[in-house]
Amino acid sequence: MSLEEWDLTIQVESPVDFASLIHHGFDIVEFYEAQDLGDYFSMLNGPTYESLVKHFW
Amino acid sequence: MGLELFVDTEIRSNIMGVLVFINQETIAYVIGRASEGNYKDGLDNNKKSPWNEVVNETMFNSKKKGSYSNLSIEKKMLLKIQNENLLPKGGGSDQPSLEHRVFLHFFLKKEKANVPNYIFKHMIKTLKEIQLNYRTWIPYGRLVSEIFNQGSLLRGLSETRGFTNDMLGTVTGKIINGATLANMKLIKVDAIIKLESDMKESRISSNLVEGFPPICKQDPLDVQLFYIHDHLQSTGEEIRLEDIPETMYGGNVKVSKRRKTKRKPVSEAEYLEGASEQPPKKAKKAKKDKAPEATGSGLASIQEEVEDLEAKKILPERTRSGKAATTSLTAPEQHAIPKKKRKHVARKLKESKYVEAEQESDEATQLVTREVKRKKVIDEAVQRAMELA
Numbered sequence: 393m394s395l396e397e398w399d400l401t402i403q404v405e406s407p408v409d410f411a412s413l414i415h416h417g418f419d420i421v422e423f424y425e426a427q428d429l430g431d432y433f434s435m436l437n438g439p440t441y442e443s444l445v446k447h448f449w
Numbered sequence: 450m451g452l453e454l455f456v457d458t459e460i461r462s463n464i465m466g467v468l469v470f471i472n473q474e475t476i477a478y479v480i481g482r483a484s485e486g487n488y489k490d491g492l493d494n495n496k497k498s499p500w501n502e503v504v505n506e507t508m509f510n511s512k513k514k515g516s517y518s519n520l521s522i523e524k525k526m527l528l529k530i531q532n533e534n535l536l537p538k539g540g541g542s543d544q545p546s547l548e549h550r551v552f553l554h555f556f557l558k559k560e561k562a563n564v565p566n567y568i569f570k571h572m573i574k575t576l577k578e579i580q581l582n583y584r585t586w587i588p589y590g591r592l593v594s595e596i597f598n599q600g601s602l603l604r605g606l607s608e609t610r611g612f613t614n615d616m617l618g619t620v621t622g623k624i625i626n627g628a629t630l631a632n633m634k635l636i637k638v639d640a641i642i643k644l645e646s647d648m649k650e651s652r653i654s655s656n657l658v659e660g661f662p663p664i665c666k667q668d669p670l671d672v673q674l675f676y677i678h679d680h681l682q683s684t685g686e687e688i689r690l691e692d693i694p695e696t697m698y699g700g701n702v703k704v705s706k707r708r709k710t711k712r713k714p715v716s717e718a719e720y721l722e723g724a725s726e727q728p729p730k731k732a733k734k735a736k737k738d739k740a741p742e743a744t745g746s747g748l749a750s751i752q753e754e755v756e757d758l759e760a761k762k763i764l765p766e767r768t769r770s771g772k773a774a775t776t777s778l779t780a781p782e783q784h785a786i787p788k789k790k791r792k793h794v795a796r797k798l799k800e801s802k803y804v805e806a807e808q809e810s811d812e813a814t815q816l817v818t819r820e821v822k823r824k825k826v827i828d829e830a831v832q833r834a835m836e837l838a
Contacts, residue, residue: 408624409624426561427482427555429482436534437624
């Protein structure tokens with residue numbers, strides 16, 4: 393058995409809308425800021441090139 | 450042996466001939482954070498690990514391990530975000546492993562965790578699972594794409610303009626917001642508040658198409674000409690009519706499906722067709738043309754059947770953009786992304802065996818009919834001779 397490129401499923405990270413969460417009473421942004429992950433979360437809302445990623449793996 | 454010197458653990462691969470290396474420092478750079486902090490390795494769900502008590506204390510405020518339903522809604526949300534973005538996990542998210550729980554513990558206690566190291570080790574673990582257990586699910590799609598983006602890969606590709614979102618398979622992730630809370634049954638559906646400031650899925654397609662005027666072949670010709678003229682005046686760059694893409698570059702980017710959604714298995718033909726590549730069809734045609742010469746007229750009927758069974762006619766003709774595939778035939782020299790084909794040889798062998806078997810049986814039936822005919826002729830001749838006599 394071998395894996396084909398088209399068999400792969402890419403999981404795309406979910407950007408988190410902290411403003412909306414705060415509005416619903418979930419203020420969790422502090423936990424991520426404590427880890428310096430602010431940049432990471434703002435980076436998440438961007439394009440993912442599935443074909444390239446599949447090709448890479 | 451031609452291998453590069455070992456300096457550090459890194460993942461090496463290539464895309465269209467461009468070497469791409471990913472190591473812990475690459476990840477640290479891309480997520481904009483130094484690779485430092487706590488990292489606990491080799492926890493392996495050991496029930497005797499002293500970490501169990503520490504983690505249970507943080508998560509459930511008790512020494513005993515509780516269940517997912519005992520978690521506060523805030524912790525459920527943190528776990529959800531961790532399972533989606535930081536240490537993506539296949540399968541159910543309500544039974545986190547010890548490693549996941551320790552990682553969550555660092556977040557809850559605001560102790561700095563070595564996130565780049567966690568992500569990199571998780572990538573390596575996934576890579577091993579892909580290679581050893583044929584796991585098909587790959588995490589960190591967006592992170593890897595960003596590494597391509599910040600590296601020189603996308604810049605290199607942009608020199609050969611002509612990539613569309615369909616070819617790159619561009620998608621964006623689904624946003625976690627108020628609606629997600631309702632889906633997780635943490636709040637009631639009627640409590641969802643939609644704000645104007647709500648985050649929208651990114652519509653930036655890529656920097657491959659940066660600065661390209663918003664035109665496509667679907668626009669009227671005079672509109673296209675106007676934009677080309679405008680672009681020439683403002684930037685001094687000339688765009689040829691052939692370079693204008695079929696579909697709009699900055700158009701709606703598909704939102705990636707959640708991993709719980711059952712996906713229709715994608716066949717080879719669909720995958721290759723989806724990437725608007727035509728060569729596979731040509732290859733089939735070429736094979737078809739060659740076949741009669743090689744096998745002779747005996748196989749003619751089978752060839753007709755093969756023609757009827759041709760995938761092109763049976764499978765719905767479609768591309769990822771939902772446009773008819775025929776239009777992409779007329780597309781100007783679009784550089785398609787070469788695909789890895791690993792199983793091709795085996796497939797060919799199978800096909801040829803099948804054809805051989807068919808040929809043999811066909812020849813056998815022909816032999817039988819020929820024999821029957823000969824017998825008939827002889828019988829007729831004997832009967833006529835008898836009549837004459």
